[in-house]
Amino acid sequence: MQILMEDNRFSLKYYLVFFISPLAIALCDIKYMKSVDRVIGLLTFIFISVIISVALWKAVSLVSSHFDIKKLNVTVVMVAALAAIDHLIKLVLSKTGFETSIIGKYFMIKHSHNINQNGIFNHFKIETSQLNMIIFKSAILLIVICLYRLFKSATARKVYVLFAAGALAHFFDTLFYGYTLDYIYFYKVMTYDLKDYYIDAGVSVLILLFLINENKKTNEKRR
Secondary structure, eight states: OOBOOOTTOOOGGGGGGGGHHHHHHHHHHGGGOOSHHHHHHHHHHHHHHHHHHHHHHHHHHHHHHHSOTTSHHHHHHHHHHHHHHHHHHHHHHHHHOOOEEEETTTEEEEEEEESSOSHHHHHTTOOOOHHHHHHHHHHHHHHHHHTGGGBOSHHHHHHHHHHHHHHHHHHHIIIIISSEEEEEEETTTEEEOHHHHHHHHHHHHHHHHHHHHHHHHHHHHHO
16 A cells, blocks of 8 residues: 655645545534634634644645655655644743733634643543553654655645644653643633644545545546
């Protein structure tokens, strides 16, 4: 199995895929939308999340247009750089305590210490030790590394870079802090960090690649 997509064909219509993750979260939270403020918070979350995901994809695409992302050393440097950016932001925020409002109370830089460090663990209220979390995240990182050869085209390799950067940044959180410092706050909806957007953007494009590949297979069968 290979994850493929023809290079240089990420057209404008494909950017709609970045609505997938925030809309999925919106559907899960819609039953809690019982006030105008919550609805505004949810809409803010959707549109700001799309903007951040698009910006990340554009940034990765810009770098890959100047360097051959299919080369291992380029991939490694990009993964390390993205993980380092997430870690650097958290280092500055943790040292300065900086918080600010960007769009009133609906979109803020606001600290949240995610002790469980994992959405699934949070959902099921599973508590675990830092050592167990390091082992768990090391295993996830190792799995991501082993998947490297599946991502062949330049577009697919960009997806891999985002996944790997997210996994490495997750590992850094546990190793250096013992918790995740989330700081991108949306009123009564979600508090994210940058690496969450690495994962969201990667998942969105991976879904797109899957749909394109399936459509290609269907068309080939009809011939």
